[in-house]
Every structure is written in C-alpha cells, then in structure tokens.
Amino acid sequence: MKFIDEANITVESGKGGSGCVSFRREKFIPKGGPDGGSGGRGGDIILVTSSRKRTLYDFNYKKFFKAQNGSGGEGNQRTGKDGDDLIVEIPPGTLIVNADTGEPIKDFVNPDETFVLAKGGRGGQGNTHFKTSTHQTPRFAQPGEPAETLNIRLELKLIADVGLVGLPNAGKSTLISAISSARPKIGAYPFTTLIPNLGVVKPRWGGEAFLVADIPGLIEGAHAGAGLGIQFLRHVERTRFLVHLIDVSAIDPDDPLKDYETINHELAMYSELLSQKPQIVVLSKMDLTGAEEAADRFQKAIGSHPAKRSPKRSLVRISAVTGSGIDDLLSTIVSFLDAADENRQENEF
Ligand SMILES: Nc1nc2c(ncn2[C@@H]2O[C@H](COP(=O)(O)OP(=O)(O)OP(=O)(O)O)[C@@H](O)[C@H]2O)c(=O)[nH]1
Numbered sequence: 001m002k003f004i005d006e007a008n009i010t011v012e013s014g015k016g017g018s019g020c021v022s023f024r025r026e027k028f029i030p031k032g033g034p035d036g037g038s039g040g041r042g043g044d045i046i047l048v049t050s051s052r053k054r055t056l057y058d059f060n061y062k063k064f065f066k067a068q069n070g071s072g073g074e075g076n077q078r079t080g081k082d083g084d085d086l087i088v089e090i091p092p093g094t095l096i097v098n099a100d101t102g103e104p105i106k107d108f109v110n111p112d113e114t115f116v117l118a119k120g121g122r123g124g125q126g127n128t129h130f131k132t133s134t135h136q137t138p139r140f141a142q143p144g145e146p147a148e149t150l151n152i153r154l155e156l157k158l159i160a161d162v163g164l165v166g167l168p169n170a171g172k173s174t175l176i177s178a179i180s181s182a183r184p185k186i187g188a189y190p191f192t193t194l195i196p197n198l199g200v201v202k203p204r205w206g207g208e209a210f211l212v213a214d215i216p217g218l219i220e221g222a223h224a225g226a227g228l229g230i231q232f233l234r235h236v237e238r239t240r241f242l243v244h245l246i247d248v249s250a251i252d253p254d255d256p257l258k259d260y261e262t263i264n265h266e267l268a269m270y271s272e273l274l275s276q277k278p279q280i281v282v283l284s285k286m287d288l289t290g291a292e293e294a295a296d297r298f299q300k301a302i303g304s305h306p307a308k309r310s311p312k313r314s315l316v317r318i319s320a321v322t323g324s325g326i327d328d329l330l331s332t333i334v335s336f337l338d339a340a341d342e343n344r345q346e347n348e349f
Pocket residue numbers: 166167168169170171172173174175185186187188189190191192193194215216217218284285286287288318319320321322
C-alpha cells in the first residue's frame with residue numbers, strides 16, 4: 001500500500017573563504033611583493049540514496065543542513081582550507097522538489113545515487129593574484145563566493161515494510177496502535193478494521209524507522225469472498241515479510257495450529273509470493289488467563305510442523321495491554337528487516 005511521506009528542509013552549502021591581502025615582510029627585503037593566498041572552496045551539499053533509509057522520518061527533527069565554509073587565505077601565499085562537503089542520506093525513491101517554485105530537482109530511484117544539490121562557493125583570490133607589471137602592490141583581494149541556500153521538499157512514496165495479518169479480533173489494530181502513531185479503531189468484535197492503516201514505527205532504542213500496514217482480518221474462505229475477502233492482501237503483497245497475529249485465548253486445545261493454518265491457507269490462495277514471505281508469528285493477548293498454557297501448546301505443535309523449515313519463521317509472545325514482549329517483537333522485526341536487506345533466508349525455531 002502506498003502512502004506519501006513528505007518533509008521540508010533547508011540546505012546551505014559552504015561559503016568560499018576570502019582571499020587575503022598581505023605583503024611579504026622579511027628582513028632585508030623592505031618592499032616585499034603581495035603574498036596573500038586565496039580562500040578555500042566551500043563544502044557542497046551532496047544527497048546520497050542509501051538502502052538503510054526507509055522513510056523521511058528523521059527529517060521531521062533535523063531540518064537545516066549546512067556544509068562547512070572555506071577558510072580564508074593567508075599570507076605567505078597560503079591557500080585557505082576547503083570546507084567539508086555535507087552528505088545527506090535519503091531513501092531510494094525520494095523525489096526532490098524546489099519548495100519555493102515547486103519545480104522538480106531530482107528523482108532518485110536506486111540506492112547509492114549521488115547528486116550535488118548545492119555547490120560550495122569558490123574561494124576568493126588573494127592579492128598575489130592581482131599583481132601585474134603596472135600594479136605591483138594590489139591592496140585588495142576577492143571575497144569568497146557566497147553560499148547557496150535552497151529550500152527543498154522531499155517526497156517519498158512509501159511501501160509498507162511489514163504487513164500485519166490474522167483473523168478478525170486477533171489484535172492487529174491494537175498492536176499497530178501500541179508501536180506506531182497510527183490510531184485505528186479497535187473493537188471487541190470482528191471486522192473492526194474496514195480499510196488498511198499504515199503506521200510509522202521508530203524503535204525506542206534508535207535505528208531506522210519502518211512502516212507497518214494493518215489490514216482487515218481474514219477468515220476461512222476469504223479467497224472465495226467470505227468476510228471482507230482477500231482484496232486487502234494486495235496492500236501487503238510488496239512488504240518484506242508478514243507479522244502473523246494469533247489470539248492466544250482463541251487457540252483450540254485439540255488443534256492448536258488451526259487459526260494459524262487458516263490464515264496461511266488464505267495467503268497461499270491469494271498468491272505463492274505471499275505464502276512464501278517470511279513470517280513473525282505473534283501470539284497476542286498473553287495477559288489473559290491460560291495464555292501461557294495455550295502458547296506452549298501452540299509452540300509444541302508448530303515445532304513439529306513442516307512450515308517451520310520454509311519460509312523463514314520466528315515466534316514471539318506479546319501483550320499489547322501490558323506491553324510485555326513488544327520490545328522483543330520490535331527487535332525481531334528489525335532483524336527480519338536487516339535479513340531482508342541482505343536477502344538472507346534462514347530459520348529460527
Ligand atoms: N487482553 C487483551 N486484549 C487485547 C489485546 N490486544 C487486543 N485486545 C483486544 O482484542 C480486541 C480486538 O482487537 P483489535 O486490535 O481491534 O483486533 P483486529 O485484529 O484489528 O481485528 P479486526 O480489525 O476486526 O480484524 C479488542 O477488544 C482489543 O481490546 C491484548 O494484548 N490483551
């Protein structure tokens with residue numbers, strides 16, 4: 001599912017250092033010639049796409065980017081130091097627009113693309129440079145070129161990294177409310193969610209933000225139109241993996257994997273691609289009585305289940321009410337994201 005992320009920032013390149021006015025002063029050379037060096041170049045603002053970046057989240061907090069100014073030239077023909085360039089990392093897929101004119105500046109598609117957005121000013125020339133046969137003692141030098149300032153808007157079409165799936169009432173919307181700023185409707189009845197919700201999750205301990213999609217619940221026969229059908233699965237088709245929620249209080253003691261298999265069957269009926277995505281299987285509502293026993297039964301049953309071998313699966317227990325297991329789930333999500341970045345597939349049961 002697509003969602004537009006936007007941020008406005010200001011960038012400023014480095015000013016050029018000014019040229020220096022200076023004359024040689026040495027013993028026994030009463031009238032030394034001009035020896036003022038030129039100023040250093042100002043740093044550029046360089047945009048680079050990095051696959052580590054997934055959202056524009058960080059630009060909500062840091063909005064001004066300044067490259068270093070060039071240093072002034074000095075006597076003895078010393079050139080000033082060049083200012084350092086400033087490299088700003090953005091996610092692939094970001095469109096850069098001039099915020100004042102609305103004109104597109106650059107559309108980044110792939111990782112590792114670089115673009116000089118604002119050029120640093122050239123350093124001014126020192127008075128050494130202005131000496132001519134008729135003008136032996138120039139008492140002037142050039143100032144450095146000014147910095148370039150640009151207000152830009154970044155636009156990114158986001159695709160959810162993680163898709164939440166499960167039966168109605170499994171606790172999907174409660175979970176996305178607990179981990180992101182999304183505030184979907186939550187209800188103690190099936191089909192509370194009728195349209196997909198997206199939430200940006202920023203792990204508390206730092207690291208890159210990622211995007212989670214909460215979709216309406218699936219039921220047995222959804223592929224044949226039961227309940228709300230499987231149309232919403234297209235919103236999680238392009239995610240890197242699924243978080244599959246199972247209400248632990250609804251686990252059938254005689255058939256602990258029933259709900260789990262129902263959802264997996266519907267995913268498979270939708271597409272091979274979806275059924276082959278890695279899954280973090282989450283047992284929710286662990287605060288309810290009898291939850292531990294039910295979860296143990298589930299874990300025992302899944303341990304001997306063929307699905308544990310392929311695709312990649314992992315199991316986490318949570319309670320969105322008490323918050324238990326949420327950090328564990330977030331770090332598992334982050335490790336799945338990292339693994340998806342590296343295209344690794346391995347098993348964790
Ligand atoms: N005790 C307890 N109740 C929970 C927990 N998580 C969700 N619930 C409750 O379970 C019910 C369903 O939660 P939702 O988040 O709406 O479930 P959903 O999976 O989004 O459901 P649909 O949108 O209908 O598919 C609500 O009454 C929640 O308050 C939990 O960790 N513990």
